[in-house]
Amino acid sequence: MAFFFAQFLTGLANASSLFLVASGLSLIFGVTRIVNFAHGSFYMLGAFVGITLMNVLPGTVGFWGAILLTGLAVGAIGAFVEMVVLRPIYRAPELFQLVATFGVILVIQDLALMIWGAQDRMGPRAPGLRGVWRIFGEPVPKYDLVMIAITPFILFALWYLITKTRVGVLVRAATQDREMVGALGVNQAWLFTGVFALGSALAGWGGALQLPKGGADLLMDFNIIGSVFVVVVIGGMGSLPGAFIAAVLISVLNVFGVTYLPQSTLVLMFVVMAVVLIIRPYGLLGREEVAGEHGQVGAPETPIRPYGRLGQTLVGVLLLALVALPLVVDQFMLILLIDMVVFALFAASLHFILGTGGLVSFGHAAFFGGGAYAAALLVYHLNTPMEIAFLFAPFAAGLLALGIGWFCIRLSGVYFAMLTLAFSQLVWSMAYQWRGLTRGDDGLVNIWPSSWLSDTIPFYYFTLAFGIGGILVLRHIIHAPFGYALRAGRDSPRQAEAMGIHVKRIQHTAFGLAGLMAGLAGGIFVFSKGSVFPTELEIGASFDALIVVFLGGVKTLAGGVVGAGFLTVIEDWLTRLEYWRLLLGLVIIAVVIIAPEGIVGTLRSRWAKLRGHNEEVVK
Amino acid sequence: MLSVEGIHSYYGKAHILNDLSFRIGRGEVVALLGRNGAGKSTTLKSVMQLVRPRSGRVVFQDSDLVGAPAFRVAKSGIGYVPEDRRIFTDLTVMENLEVGRQPRRDGAPVWTVEQLFEIFPNLAERRGNRGKHMSGGEQQMLTIARTLMGNPLLLLLDEPSEGIAPVIVEQMAQTILKLKAEGLTVVISEQNLHFARVVADRAIIIEGGEKKFDGSFAELEAHPEIRDAYLSV
Numbered sequence: 082m083a084f085f086f087a088q089f090l091t092g093l094a095n096a097s098s099l100f101l102v103a104s105g106l107s108l109i110f111g112v113t114r115i116v117n118f119a120h121g122s123f124y125m126l127g128a129f130v131g132i133t134l135m136n137v138l139p140g141t142v143g144f145w146g147a148i149l150l151t152g153l154a155v156g157a158i159g160a161f162v163e164m165v166v167l168r169p170i171y172r173a174p175e176l177f178q179l180v181a182t183f184g185v186i187l188v189i190q191d192l193a194l195m196i197w198g199a200q201d202r203m204g205p206r207a208p209g210l211r212g213v214w215r216i217f218g219e220p221v222p223k224y225d226l227v228m229i230a231i232t233p234f235i236l237f238a239l240w241y242l243i244t245k246t247r248v249g250v251l252v253r254a255a256t257q258d259r260e261m262v263g264a265l266g267v268n269q270a271w272l273f274t275g276v277f278a279l280g281s282a283l284a285g286w287g288g289a290l291q292l293p294k295g296g297a298d299l300l301m302d303f304n305i306i307g308s309v310f311v312v313v314v315i316g317g318m319g320s321l322p323g324a325f326i327a328a329v330l331i332s333v334l335n336v337f338g339v340t341y342l343p344q345s346t347l348v349l350m351f352v353v354m355a356v357v358l359i360i361r362p363y364g365l366l367g368r369e370e371v372a373g374e375h376g377q378v379g380a381p382e383t384p385i386r387p388y389g390r391l392g393q394t395l396v397g398v399l400l401l402a403l404v405a406l407p408l409v410v411d412q413f414m415l416i417l418l419i420d421m422v423v424f425a426l427f428a429a430s431l432h433f434i435l436g437t438g439g440l441v442s443f444g445h446a447a448f449f450g451g452g453a454y455a456a457a458l459l460v461y462h463l464n465t466p467m468e469i470a471f472l473f474a475p476f477a478a479g480l481l482a483l484g485i486g487w488f489c490i491r492l493s494g495v496y497f498a499m500l501t502l503a504f505s506q507l508v509w510s511m512a513y514q515w516r517g518l519t520r521g522d523d524g525l526v527n528i529w530p531s532s533w534l535s536d537t538i539p540f541y542y543f544t545l546a547f548g549i550g551g552i553l554v555l556r557h558i559i560h561a562p563f564g565y566a567l568r569a570g571r572d573s574p575r576q577a578e579a580m581g582i583h584v585k586r587i588q589h590t591a592f593g594l595a596g597l598m599a600g601l602a603g604g605i606f607v608f609s610k611g612s613v614f615p616t617e618l619e620i621g622a623s624f625d626a627l628i629v630v631f632l633g634g635v636k637t638l639a640g641g642v643v644g645a646g647f648l649t650v651i652e653d654w655l656t657r658l659e660y661w662r663l664l665l666g667l668v669i670i671a672v673v674i675i676a677p678e679g680i681v682g683t684l685r686s687r688w689a690k691l692r693g694h695n696e697e698v699v700k
Numbered sequence: 701m702l703s704v705e706g707i708h709s710y711y712g713k714a715h716i717l718n719d720l721s722f723r724i725g726r727g728e729v730v731a732l733l734g735r736n737g738a739g740k741s742t743t744l745k746s747v748m749q750l751v752r753p754r755s756g757r758v759v760f761q762d763s764d765l766v767g768a769p770a771f772r773v774a775k776s777g778i779g780y781v782p783e784d785r786r787i788f789t790d791l792t793v794m795e796n797l798e799v800g801r802q803p804r805r806d807g808a809p810v811w812t813v814e815q816l817f818e819i820f821p822n823l824a825e826r827r828g829n830r831g832k833h834m835s836g837g838e839q840q841m842l843t844i845a846r847t848l849m850g851n852p853l854l855l856l857l858d859e860p861s862e863g864i865a866p867v868i869v870e871q872m873a874q875t876i877l878k879l880k881a882e883g884l885t886v887v888i889s890e891q892n893l894h895f896a897r898v899v900a901d902r903a904i905i906i907e908g909g910e911k912k913f914d915g916s917f918a919e920l921e922a923h924p925e926i927r928d929a930y931l932s933v
Contacts, residue, residue, distance in 0.1 A: 250795045253795075257788050263769065263774070264782070265846065266775045267771055
């Protein structure tokens with residue numbers, strides 16, 4: 082019993098930092114409607130800045146002063162990010178904002194690497210709180226109890242700010258109708274900056290407060306963001322008490338999980354989330370989301386259409402060139418091309434669900450990696466012939482997508498995005514922790530193709546056949562009645578329903594299809610590399626695909642493919658530099674702000690402008 | 701006080717207001733009349749800069765508002781009551797009023813919560829209620845009271861009589877006359893000619909985004925063909 086209680090206390094102590102970070106995310110989302118993916122980065126900055134300040138400031142006052150100052154510093158950084166990166170894009174679709182905050186993650190990662198180096202840091206102990214107190218005979222760290230004591234005060238302070246002050250009233254009003262708040266004479270730009278700064282400060286405090294229990298390292302940002310999303314989704318977006326309850330629930334569960342189910346600590350959290358969402362799709366204390374928050378960027382989109390004769394000819398010439406290429410280029414180039422085609426198919430499958438379906442999936446790597454793992458597991462454990470294992474990859478990934486889709490399709494917008502991300506983290510944590518099956522981060526190795534494909538040139542043709550074939554199938558579907566129905570559901574769900582289209586079912590099918598194609602890409606991938614590791618399932622992998630689709634242009638069909646080619650080449654070149662993330666992050670942010678139509682979209686509107694000139698004269 | 705000079709406003713590619721000009725003098729109550737889709741709401745939004753005119757000027761007290769953010773327009777003394785009310789449904793009546801509160805302004809009538817409760821007694825009874833639990837008429841009262849909390853010099857009312865019960869429309873007319881007596885300048889967009897005649901001194905008729913008539917109600921009555929051409933359904 083005493084042991085249970087002590088475990089419970091540890092869980093509560095862990096919850097306090099998680100709650101701080103989650104409440105900040107929730108607050109920012111509530112007002113700005115932006116899911117700040119860089120929130121984990123502010124948490125990480127809080128930890129690093131905290132350590133630096135604690136080393137400078139001595140004693141107990143110095144320790145707590147350092148924590149206080151850390152929050153202020155991180156809040157100021159948050160304000161800066163809001164003003165420079167987010168202000169220009171508040172009216173843009175969600176995807177743009179999410180991608181921009183991802184650019185911020187990359188920039189902060191490299192800046193932290195530059196300033197603090199790659200080494201993990203241990204957090205200093207809190208002065209005067211080094212030992213343990215015995216509660217019912219069980220040792221409980223003193224610092225844990227202090228954290229447990231602090232949390233209710235923070236919850237109360239936030240509650241007071243939001244419900245009892247003028248600023249809080251304005252914040253809540255802006256959550257509902259920003260434009261009206263502006264029309265009543267409130268400068269909402271500063272309101273937004275203020276809320277973003279406060280949210281960032283909360284993340285910074287979370288990072289600094291956990292230091293005596295943990296430390297600071299460069300992986301903290303991604304590690305926390307998964308848990309924070311789960312907490313916010315379980316609690317309900319924008320609900321502070323919800324975030325608190327969920328943070329406690331997850332943390333306590335985690336502590337017991339470590340004791341009783343050490344193999345499945347990561348999975349446990351997602352299982353709880355899934356159960357909660359089945360019962361309450363918008364979280365414990367969340368409310369149904371009002372759709373249609375975001376407008377379109379620029380002029381209304383002209384409907385996509387199949388290529389004309391010129392386009393078909395160009396694609397045909399390109400394909401012929403690809404087929405003829407092995408005659409002229411060396412092996413290294415062919416391997417790069419295989420990577421490119423695999424990535425292009427992966428990106429095209431994401432583009433299919435995102436651009437055509439209008440569903441911003443943030444966990445698409447689950448299906449790419451899932452397909453790769455499905456094939457690799459068959460080969461590794463059962464010595465299945467490569468051909469069968471390869472065909473199993475898209476099949477398994479498609480099934481996985483249908484399963485995950487069953488949960489996710491019911492939601493839309495950012496809820497959908499966060500949920501897909503959380504589920505991909507679930508798949509990742511299984512690959513990472515279920516060592517008996519997947520060998521964890523040692524990965525599955527020696528997964529080579531059959532002998533007839535073992536040379537690079539045959540495998541290159543194999544890749545071309547399935548990769549390009551997959552992309553063409555997707556294109557064909559987009560221009561088929563199914564694609565029309567999907568686009569109708571994206572542009573006007575109600576109208577589509579009224580016309581007799583079962584929008585959710587169409588979307589669910591499309592999600593499964595996108596997963597299947599991503600799995601096909603994963604299948605080619607695993608046999609081209611001969612191995613697969615959990616990294617293929619990480620958030621970063623999903624983001625790579627998103628960035629590719631985004632860089633290429635969401636509204637254009639060729640976007641995914643062009644973006645993939647672009648990023649494969651750029652990454653090959655960029656990753657030779659030490660601080661490539663910084664550059665890539667800045668490029669992403671710049672593209673979001675300056676060329677929001679992406680590469681293909683921007684080129685096309687330039688082209689249209691040149692030609693439009695003539696057309697108008699003709700009219 | 702307000703002078704709109706040759707504005708052109710668009711929604712995307714749709715040309716809504718075409719070279720629209722009019723002037724509003726201090727203390728006047730002017731009705732913007734016209735059919736659905738004539739451009740009345742867009743005119744008010746263009747003054748408020750919620751829709752940005754692509755060309756032309758909106759001069760209020762000697763400064764051009766075009767291009768200014770909406771909160772600056774509000775701060776300069778223009779109060780806007782949108783047609784779809786847009787009260788904050790999750791906030792209480794008191795909190796809704798708090799959002800609208802601005803410091804007092806020279807030359808404008810000053811409003812306190814208590815004074816507003818005298819004009820809108822229903823609101824006083826429901827001060828702790830959330831906006832979503834109120835009737836359409838009460839919401840309409842609240843949205844006007846909320847804007848008055850900003851102590852405006854000029855009030856823009858977008859279709860205040862729409863979608864509320866006839867008894868409340870009567871009450872609304874009395875309220876507007878009271879506001880006029882306080883010295884407030886008011887521009888009302890309206891489809892209800894009868895209501896407009898009761899409260900306004902002057903009528904401006906808009907059709908297809910262009911001004912078709914600008915004059916007193918007596919003049920309007922002398923020319924029934926104008927009414928038939930632009931107002932009858």
